Amino acid sequence: MKVVAALAGLGGLALSGTAHAIAWNFQTPASRLAAEIDDLHQLVMWLIIVIFAGVFGAMFYSVYAHRKSKGHRAEQFHENTAVEIIWTVIPAIILVAIAVPVTKVVISQKDTSGADITVKVTGYQWKWGYDYLKGEGEGISFLSTLATPRAQIEGTAPKGENYLLEVDNELVVPVGKKIRILTTAADVIHSWFLPAFGVKQDAIPGFLRDTWFRADRTGTFRGQCAELCGKEHGFMPTVVRVVSAEDYTKWVAEFKQKSAKAAEDDTKTFTLQDLMQRGEKVYAANCVACHQANGRGTPPAFPPLAGSKTATGPKEGHIDTVLNGRPNTAMQPFKQLSNAELAAVITYERNSWGNKAGEVQPAEVKARRK
Amino acid sequence: MSAVADTHGHAHDAHGHHGGYSGIMRWITTTNHKDIGTMYLWFSFVMFSIGGLMAVMIRMELFSPGLQFFNPEFFNQLTTMHGLIMVFGAIMPVFVGFANWLIPMQIGAPDMAFARLNNWSFWLLPFAASLLVLSFFMPGGAPGVGWTMYAPLTAQMGMGMDFTIFAIHILGMSSILGSINIITTILNMRAPGMTLMKMPLFCWTWLITAYLLVAVMPVLAGAVTMTLTDRHFGTTFFNAAGGGDPVLYQHIFWFFGHPEVYIIALPGFGVISQVIPAFSRKPLFGYASMVYATSAIAILSFIVWAHHMYTVGMPVTGQLFFMYATTLIAVPTGVKVFNWVTTMWKGSLTFETPMLFACGFLFMFTLGGFTGLVLALVPVDIQLQDTYYVVAHFHYVMVAGALFAAFAGIYFWLPKWTGKMYNETLGKIHFWLTMIFFNMIFFVQHFLGLAGMPRRIPDYNLMFETWNKISSLGAFGMGLAQLLFLYIVVSCIRNGKPAAQLPWEGADSLEWTHLPTPAPYHSFETPPVVK
Numbered sequence A: 001m002k003v004v005a006a007l008a009g010l011g012g013l014a015l016s017g018t019a020h021a022i023a024w025n026f027q028t029p030a031s032r033l034a035a036e037i038d039d040l041h042q043l044v045m046w047l048i049i050v051i052f053a054g055v056f057g058a059m060f061y062s063v064y065a066h067r068k069s070k071g072h073r074a075e076q077f078h079e080n081t082a083v084e085i086i087w088t089v090i091p092a093i094i095l096v097a098i099a100v101p102v103t104k105v106v107i108s109q110k111d112t113s114g115a116d117i118t119v120k121v122t123g124y125q126w127k128w129g130y131d132y133l134k135g136e137g138e139g140i141s142f143l144s145t146l147a148t149p150r151a152q153i154e155g156t157a158p159k160g161e162n163y164l165l166e167v168d169n170e171l172v173v174p175v176g177k178k179i180r181i182l183t184t185a186a187d188v189i190h191s192w193f194l195p196a197f198g199v200k201q202d203a204i205p206g207f208l209r210d211t212w213f214r215a216d217r218t219g220t221f222r223g224q225c226a227e228l229c230g231k232e233h234g235f236m237p238t239v240v241r242v243v244s245a246e247d248y249t250k251w252v253a254e255f256k257q258k259s260a261k262a263a264e265d266d267t268k269t270f271t272l273q274d275l276m277q278r279g280e281k282v283y284a285a286n287c288v289a290c291h292q293a294n295g296r297g298t299p300p301a302f303p304p305l306a307g308s309k310t311a312t313g314p315k316e317g318h319i320d321t322v323l324n325g326r327p328n329t330a331m332q333p334f335k336q337l338s339n340a341e342l343a344a345v346i347t348y349e350r351n352s353w354g355n356k357a358g359e360v361q362p363a364e365v366k367a368r369r370k
Numbered sequence B: 001m002s003a004v005a006d007t008h009g010h011a012h013d014a015h016g017h018h019g020g021y022s023g024i025m026r027w028i029t030t031t032n033h034k035d036i037g038t039m040y041l042w043f044s045f046v047m048f049s050i051g052g053l054m055a056v057m058i059r060m061e062l063f064s065p066g067l068q069f070f071n072p073e074f075f076n077q078l079t080t081m082h083g084l085i086m087v088f089g090a091i092m093p094v095f096v097g098f099a100n101w102l103i104p105m106q107i108g109a110p111d112m113a114f115a116r117l118n119n120w121s122f123w124l125l126p127f128a129a130s131l132l133v134l135s136f137f138m139p140g141g142a143p144g145v146g147w148t149m150y151a152p153l154t155a156q157m158g159m160g161m162d163f164t165i166f167a168i169h170i171l172g173m174s175s176i177l178g179s180i181n182i183i184t185t186i187l188n189m190r191a192p193g194m195t196l197m198k199m200p201l202f203c204w205t206w207l208i209t210a211y212l213l214v215a216v217m218p219v220l221a222g223a224v225t226m227t228l229t230d231r232h233f234g235t236t237f238f239n240a241a242g243g244g245d246p247v248l249y250q251h252i253f254w255f256f257g258h259p260e261v262y263i264i265a266l267p268g269f270g271v272i273s274q275v276i277p278a279f280s281r282k283p284l285f286g287y288a289s290m291v292y293a294t295s296a297i298a299i300l301s302f303i304v305w306a307h308h309m310y311t312v313g314m315p316v317t318g319q320l321f322f323m324y325a326t327t328l329i330a331v332p333t334g335v336k337v338f339n340w341v342t343t344m345w346k347g348s349l350t351f352e353t354p355m356l357f358a359c360g361f362l363f364m365f366t367l368g369g370f371t372g373l374v375l376a377l378v379p380v381d382i383q384l385q386d387t388y389y390v391v392a393h394f395h396y397v398m399v400a401g402a403l404f405a406a407f408a409g410i411y412f413w414l415p416k417w418t419g420k421m422y423n424e425t426l427g428k429i430h431f432w433l434t435m436i437f438f439n440m441i442f443f444v445q446h447f448l449g450l451a452g453m454p455r456r457i458p459d460y461n462l463m464f465e466t467w468n469k470i471s472s473l474g475a476f477g478m479g480l481a482q483l484l485f486l487y488i489v490v491s492c493i494r495n496g497k498p499a500a501q502l503p504w505e506g507a508d509s510l511e512w513t514h515l516p517t518p519a520p521y522h523s524f525e526t527p528p529v530v531k
């Protein structure tokens, strides 16, 4: 049985080894901090290997040479104060020697002063919200959600290279600039983790924490939420696109243009069909995880919307629920969505899965924002 | 002390051995330390099997990327319950089983100090375990919050969370009662001449462990009780909206949690400190420094808790303090490893199954200790925290450390307990299979962690696939190997060859030198005199 399993293992290894790259060490650093962490890790690993080889060299020598079957007679010594002092003091000295370079890195890692751009990162179940608070791009704000199609997860479509590590809207930052990240969360604790920058910072509801990075090359860098945050914890990647200073300026301008257009939407009146089409998309990006595609939820944790009193009752109650969330439940506020998006998703909920409760226009949502 | 007089009474009972009951009632009413020890050991094996089954299910899901068998909620419930059951149901009770069997015999006492309390400590466990398992059948299922049960995720769980909290209360009660019993027994019931510094190291490690348990189990009880009142009674200890702080939970939990890892490890150190000298035919090297090192580890374990929390965002002084304190623990731990290796040095070594497991322990526990040192360094830990590196690290300490020590101890004392020998060849096969599959499961997880795969996720990117496949195959093999262990133990009890009075040449504690094999139902009705 076990032999078969082992053989199957080797076979599997051979097969899967050819299919894609195997990751087995730190990602290539893209910031000085990550490079320093890499160096520290290598330093301790060498030290460990040397000590390990010494101690277990002695053990294996003894296993080989001091066997009863070789006729070795046991000596009866059981104490030696000098030796015992030596092997207490020497490790202590080694530890102090490691502590010096490590302390330096800790101090620089904690120094978030002098940032060029400050971004607030908010963890939601299960997506990230980015608000550019200071520096170029100030005022930009958007959500970042997993972009891997459900079909890939369920195995009905082939998995792409960035499977589970791709999002609809990446955090975009300029290369070489000090980016300060403020973290917080809306519901439970999340953790914003970007291995290539050597950054991991918990996002704690009700509190702000900070960290920083300075990317030293352009490219797209990927990580994942690193603190268990409920059922979709494995499905909320953190993706950062580092671009040149010019591209960043261009991106900011484009973003502002788009938002202006969204503001225009607020005053428009849409047809039911338009709202339904857009609403389905907004729902798929923001609500399915809990309320499910069929609107039935997974009670008791997540209630159904099909036939729900709120979703078939007065519009105001429905708008308020989505806009402000329900305190102390997983139903969080969705204020970050635009009025048009909210109107669309609310309309979609009121007119799907057997619900028939009429449409909601952006102006109505705007009116209820406090 | 009246409880002691009581057990004595049983010996003179007309019904002889079992206090007048037979069948199932014997086990329910027993106050005999050996019966209770046996029940602890079997209970632990049952929980080990359940927890192991869950581990295999987790590894099934992680065999390939994509969601194959379970939805993510159920996956989280499996990891949570696997962790809780292994820690509280398998590893802690197995060593309490050892304590019950061995402490009275090793210090020359007739039984444990509080015999009825001892019965109660055990019989609390099945109720607690049932609550844990039943939580799966509550609306919303078992809690999917991880064995650390961080707030405020706990606030979103269904009734299963309350079952778990209640189970932890009961488990804690059982541990505290058991510990009080062990402390009292060791401090008051040693035979004449058995000074503290003559006690076998196993008794020492348990004495220290028992103090740790009494100190930290109430802290855990506090943490989960606050979770309970936050959930149901409108308090906001861990909710910022009401003036609380979710991070407070983590401080309280880890104030329990770090000593807890030594609660798991120290009794295992004790077992290894009995086994290695016996098969080296040479006294333990540095007995006194072992006692001091163990005490130092226990004391330091109270001031390092926040090394689990480097990423919550502490002030830099906090990070540095907890880093220095944590690396300090490497010193006494190093002393222990050096002492064990030196005990083997120039001995006259043989490698029966207990010694194989002891050597396996030594080798791999040290590896786990080293990765612990890596994780103690703040910047490196920030890369590795909550990744598979941590999963690999703590399984090296808890499985290759504590569990291997338990296997070593079981093979070592099985002849004393049953009067029969297990099959040595099968025992050795069990060791090698366990060793190989264990490393297959967990060694590769270091790579996954370094490459950035978070823990507690049911699905992963393709770059992690190869190591996950190897790890899963290892887990299936490891599961099968434990069936062999069950077979070895059962066939030893059923039809093992009678064991010699002293099956291990080098064993020299009282249970071997002053008591017949198998150990009689009541040992030391008159205390031995220790020179």
Ligand code: HEM
Pocket (backbone or CB within 6 Å): B052, B055, B056, B058, B059, B079, B080, B082, B083, B084, B086, B087, B090, B091, B145, B146, B147, B148, B391, B395, B398, B399, B403, B441, B455, B456, B457, B475, B478
């Ligand atoms: C021997 C076979 C074992 C296997 C194959 C195994 C496997 C696993 C796996 C796959 C996880 C989930 C990792 C994750 O998703 O983060 C896990 C977690 C864990 N295991 Fe084991 N395990 C084994 C034995 C043990 C033992 C004996 C202990 C006990 C002392 C233990 C304690 C834990 C704990 C505390 C966790 C953390 C649970 C959590 O994330 O909340 N395991 N194990």
Ligand SMILES: [Cu+2]
Pocket (backbone or CB within 6 Å): A123, A126, A189, A190, A191, A225, A226, A227, A228, A229, A233, A236
């Ligand atoms: Cu998260």
Ligand SMILES: [Cu+2]
Pocket (backbone or CB within 6 Å): B257, B258, B261, B304, B305, B307, B308
């Ligand atoms: Cu710890």
